[in-house]
Amino acid sequence: xxxxxxAVVITNTIGLHARPAALLVQEAARFQARIQVRSGxxxxxxxxxxxxxxxxxxxxxxxxxxxxxxxAAEAVQALIALVERKFDEE
Amino acid sequence: MxxxxxxxxxxxxxxxxxxxxxxxxxxxxxxSPDKQNWSQPVAASIVASQLPEERQRLQDALSTAExxxxxxxxxxxxxxxxxxxxxxxxxxxxxxxxxxxxEVEALLSEQLLAVETAWSQAIEHQSADLAALDDPLFAxxxxxxxxxxxxxxxxxxxxxxxxxxxxxxxxxxxxxxYDLTPSQTANLDPASILGICTVEGGPTTHAxxxxxxxxxxxxxxxxxxVLANLRTGQELAIDGKRxxxxxxxxxAQRAELLEAMxxxxxxxxxxxxARWYSQPGQTSDGQEVLVYANIGxxxxxxxxxxxxxxxxxxxxxxFLFGQRVIFPDEQEQFEGYLAxxxxxxxxxxxxxxxxxxxxxxxxxxxxxxxxxxxGNWKEANPALGLRGxxxxxxxxxxxxxxxxxxxxxxxxxGVHLQIMFPMIATVEETRRLKSILVEVQNELASGGxxxxxxxxxGIMIETPAAVWMADALARxxxxxxxxxxxxxxxxxxxxxxxxxVMGMFxxxxxxxxxxxxxxxxxxxxxxxxxxxxxxxxxxxxxxxxLVGLGVAELSVSPPxxxxxxxxxxxxxxxxxxxxxxxxxxxxxxxxxxxxxx
Numbered sequence: 001x002x003x004x005x006x007a008v009v010i011t012n013t014i015g016l017h018a019r020p021a022a023l024l025v026q027e028a029a030r031f032q033a034r035i036q037v038r039s040g041x042x043x044x045x046x047x048x049x050x051x052x053x054x055x056x057x058x059x060x061x062x063x064x065x066x067x068x069x070x071x072a073a074e075a076v077q078a079l080i081a082l083v084e085r086k087f088d089e090e
Numbered sequence: 091m092x093x094x095x096x097x098x099x100x101x102x103x104x105x106x107x108x109x110x111x112x113x114x115x116x117x118x119x120x121x122s123p124d125k126q127n128w129s130q131p132v133a134a135s136i137v138a139s140q141l142p143e144e145r146q147r148l149q150d151a152l153s154t155a156e157x158x159x160x161x162x163x164x165x166x167x168x169x170x171x172x173x174x175x176x177x178x179x180x181x182x183x184x185x186x187x188x189x190x191x192x193e194v195e196a197l198l199s200e201q202l203l204a205v206e207t208a209w210s211q212a213i214e215h216q217s218a219d220l221a222a223l224d225d226p227l228f229a230x231x232x233x234x235x236x237x238x239x240x241x242x243x244x245x246x247x248x249x250x251x252x253x254x255x256x257x258x259x260x261x262x263x264x265x266x267x268y269d270l271t272p273s274q275t276a277n278l279d280p281a282s283i284l285g286i287c288t289v290e291g292g293p294t295t296h297a298x299x300x301x302x303x304x305x306x307x308x309x310x311x312x313x314x315x316v317l318a319n320l321r322t323g324q325e326l327a328i329d330g331k332r333x334x335x336x337x338x339x340x341x342a343q344r345a346e347l348l349e350a351m352x353x354x355x356x357x358x359x360x361x362x363x364a365r366w367y368s369q370p371g372q373t374s375d376g377q378e379v380l381v382y383a384n385i386g387x388x389x390x391x392x393x394x395x396x397x398x399x400x401x402x403x404x405x406x407x408x409f410l411f412g413q414r415v416i417f418p419d420e421q422e423q424f425e426g427y428l429a430x431x432x433x434x435x436x437x438x439x440x441x442x443x444x445x446x447x448x449x450x451x452x453x454x455x456x457x458x459x460x461x462x463x464x465g466n467w468k469e470a471n472p473a474l475g476l477r478g479x480x481x482x483x484x485x486x487x488x489x490x491x492x493x494x495x496x497x498x499x500x501x502x503x504g505v506h507l508q509i510m511f512p513m514i515a516t517v518e519e520t521r522r523l524k525s526i527l528v529e530v531q532n533e534l535a536s537g538g539x540x541x542x543x544x545x546x547x548g549i550m551i552e553t554p555a556a557v558w559m560a561d562a563l564a565r566x567x568x569x570x571x572x573x574x575x576x577x578x579x580x581x582x583x584x585x586x587x588x589x590x591v592m593g594m595f596x597x598x599x600x601x602x603x604x605x606x607x608x609x610x611x612x613x614x615x616x617x618x619x620x621x622x623x624x625x626x627x628x629x630x631x632x633x634x635x636l637v638g639l640g641v642a643e644l645s646v647s648p649p650x651x652x653x654x655x656x657x658x659x660x661x662x663x664x665x666x667x668x669x670x671x672x673x674x675x676x677x678x679x680x681x682x683x684x685x686x687x
Contacts, residue, residue: 017227022180048189049180050216053231056223 004072007064012086015058020087025049027082033069035079046079103316105287107333108298111307112350113285114327114339117320118263120274134204144198144205151245156185158241166276168374168660170303177272177296180231181238190216206246213239230294237271264326266317272296280304284351285328287335289314305358309333366652367398368439371644373637375662380643381654382445384623388433393648395437398655402434402444403571403645404510404623407492408457411449417459417488423495431503443506445571445621445645446496447550448489450512452477463488473585478513478550479523486526493530497542501534504541510548510571515555520566552576557605560612570613571645574624578602597679598632603639607674610640621645630657631686635673638666 012020016039028035028046035046039061044051046065057063063083067075136144159182167175184190190212197208213235221232262284269290275297283306291297291310301308307330316337320326327336327347339347371381382403383394394402410418410426418426427446435442451457452475463485469475482489493509500507511523527547534542548569549556556563557577560570575586581601584591606622613620621643626632628646633654636644646654658666669685676682 014227018180018231019176022176022183025183045189048187049183050187050220050235051189053228054219054223056225056228058225 001068002070002072003066003068004076005064005066006076006080007062008080008083010057010059010061010063010083012083012089013059015061016052016055016063017058020089021049021052023087024079024082025052027078028075030078031067031069031071031075033067033072033075035065035067035072035075037079038064038066101337101339103313103335103337104311105309105328105333105335106292106311107330108286108291108293108310109301109306109308110331111285111305111354112327112329112347113264113307114336114344114347114351115284115325116261116263117266117322117324117326119320119322120265120267120270134207135202136198136204138202141199141202145195147246148194148198148205148209151242152185154245155238155242156182159185159238162273162276166300169280170300174296174300174303177234177299178276181234181241181272184235184238185242187216206243209239209243209246213243226292227294230292233269233295234272237273240271241273264328266312266320266326268314268317270295270297275300280306285309285330287312287326287328289317307331309335363652366655367396369398369655370400370440371655371658373634373661373663373666374659375664377663379637379658380621381651381658382443382621382643382645383648383651384645385430385434385648388429390648391430391434392437394651395434395439397648397651398439399434399648399651400440401442401506401643402446403621403643405430405444405446407446407449407496408451411451411457411459414457414459417463420491420495423492424498427496427499428502431499431505431507435503435505441506442504443508445508445510445548447510447512447571448479448482448492450478451481452513473579479511479519480513482511482526483519483522489523489526490530493527494534497530497534497545498539500545501539501541508546508548508569510550510569512550512573513552513576514549514563515553517559517562517566520549520563524566550576551609553580554605557581557609560609561615564613564616564618567618569619569621570609571621571623572606572609572641574602574606574622574626577605577624578626581605598626598673598682599679600673600676600682603673603676603682606636606641607639614640619643628654630654634658634660634666635670638663638668638670 010016014020016024025047037044037046037052037055039055039057042055044055046052065076065079069075159178163175163178166178193212193215194208197203197211198205203211217232217235217239220235221229223229262282264285264287265278265283266287269288270286286297286301286306286308288297288310289312298308307328309328309330312335325338327339328334336343336347371379373379380400382401383390383399384404384406385391385394385402386406387409391402410423431444434444451460452472460481464476464481476484496507496509509527511520514520524547531542531545546568548567548571549563550573551557551560551570552573564570578595579586582594582599584594586592586595610620619642620640622636622641623645627636627644628650630653633644634657637658644654672685673682676685
């Protein structure tokens with residue numbers, strides 16, 4: 001199983017909260033791969049909205065996505081792109 | 091007032107400003123389901139053989155709750171806005187959260203807890219972690235986990251979710267409660283809420299978002315001890331901007347608060363109408379409907395444009411002729427139309443379409459200028475006499491003059507002009523009027539005014555004869571405009587200004603609805619556009635139903651534009667269509683009223 005890992009810095013103002021968090025979880029659900037998202041000491045299942053919210057990741061936080069599975073590369077790429085696009089909000 | 095007790099209690103309390111505005115009114119206490127039935131679930135156990143059944147119960151509760159969240163989402167999107175509705179998307183994701191479901195499954199299968207207990211513990215655990223975050227923005231989402239959790243739990247316990255109690259609309263009051271969950275807030279009837287005052291809550295809660303979106307004044311941070319002493323019906327005031335609570339305000343203070351509240355409400359009403367000015371007419375699912383204006387002069391044109399008319403659906407050209415003794419010549423008419431077209435073009439926020447109705451003289455409208463031509467104009471039945479198109483055909487020169495003036499003004503201003511003939515009863519009349527128009531167009535075009543060729547031509551459908559001949563008439567013209575006021579009185583053979591029979595216009599007679607349906611079917615088979623001008627188009631109960639029946643354009647007086655747009659937005663096109671069709675089944679006006687309830 002391929003494992004892919006990549007980091008990205010949050011640049012949207014409100015951070016990984018409310019709508020952005022929901023978008024991230026919905027995007028992660030599109031892939032088969034098991035996806036973890038790490039922020040500092042905390043790690044969450046990228047498909048768990050409560051888990052992602054618990055990261056409490058605000059503006060300027062570095063997120064590390066780690067995916068394992070056949071479509072791991074696409075999954076990480078898509079999630080990184082979503083964060084870099086500022087969740088299409090700004 | 092002089093009692094010691096009142097002296098000791100400060101009458102004005104500090105609070106947290108949540109949503110600006112002043113509210114004064116009776117208290118309505120709400121129970122907080124969060125506090126009531128949420129904490130300390132009884133630890134009940136099961137035996138291993140019950141596991142499949144418990145899992146099934148959870149699945150059932152989850153899917154019912156999920157459907158409810160979809161419904162709430164749609165409801166809030168309609169009544170508040172898309173942002174406020176998103177919280178229910180988030181709750182749906184929480185409901186399907188793999189971490190949460192794993193935890194519940196572990197509690198079920200490893201500890202053999204009853205599903206209610208397992209669910210409650212998992213929700214409590216997940217929400218507590220979230221609530222413990224430093225950032226209040228994130229911590230506030232714990233309330234969503236609990237709200238969603240309570241919803242699922244209520245289904246597990248096979249009882250109604252507590253929001254039902256608050257869904258009933260009541261007398262306007264100030265909602266006072268410990269805390270408001272998103273589900274509770276979504277079910278509050280905004281019309282019955284003057285303001286919201288809670289113990290818990292902050293500016294980032296869902297209740298706060300909805301309160302601000304609906305412009306309902308709100309404060310939080312009410313002392314729990316004060317809450318305990320409040321009773322439903324007591325008077326309270328809040329200032330949501332400064333963050334103040336007034337306990338039973340009296341005298342000058344009360345009068346000031348009341349005045350401030352009324353002033354704000356008036357401003358809000360004006361703003362509410364203005365919000366629609368820049369929006370086109372559309373149903374809640376975004377299907378566009380043309381909302382046009384009926385006008386009779388340049389002032390009206392200006393008002394129509396500024397208030398968001400998407401076009402002029404009826405320009406009554408009688409304004410030029412009114413009380414005149416001498417008939418205005420072509421040049422004077424040209425200048426008059428020019429002024430109207432320019433006034434609309436300058437203010438119009440959408441396209442610059444203007445449907446001009448040729449002179450509709452006769453009947454109840456006196457025209458002294460016509461008397462030299464028509465002679466002594468006394469008729470036993472003016473409504474059934476020489477009027478509208480009948481005068482055109484008797485004095486073609488007058489019609490030619492008017493058409494020339496209209497087409498020249500169109501050429502000068504570039505508005506999108508359409509010509510419409512009033513009071514049509516026969517196909518023959520229509521053909522003759524059209525051929526006159528074509529002659530005038532050709533004449534102008536050969537004189538260098540090419541744009542004269544571009545106008546579309548339509549007729550008013552106002553007579554039962556035109557209704558029955560609608561399929562044949564549709565072949566002759568580009569569009570129909572239903573002159574509902576006249577059509578109704580000719581159909582019912584009743585004068586709407588005669589107090590002895592005007593009762594027949596109080597509620598819609600089925601004959602009228604069927605009549606409109608017939609016109610629309612005929613027009614549809616020839617792909618012709620149908621508009622409705624007349625009072626029924628501006629009635630918020632009927633306007634959208636006309637659209638459901640197949641009307642493409644509603645033309646109303648400028649002050650009614652916002653009201654019609656607002657009414658259209660209440661439901662999806664499919665709803666209006668279905669409802670419009672059920673009205674066709676009615677056989678009495680009373681049945682129609684019942685169907686409209």
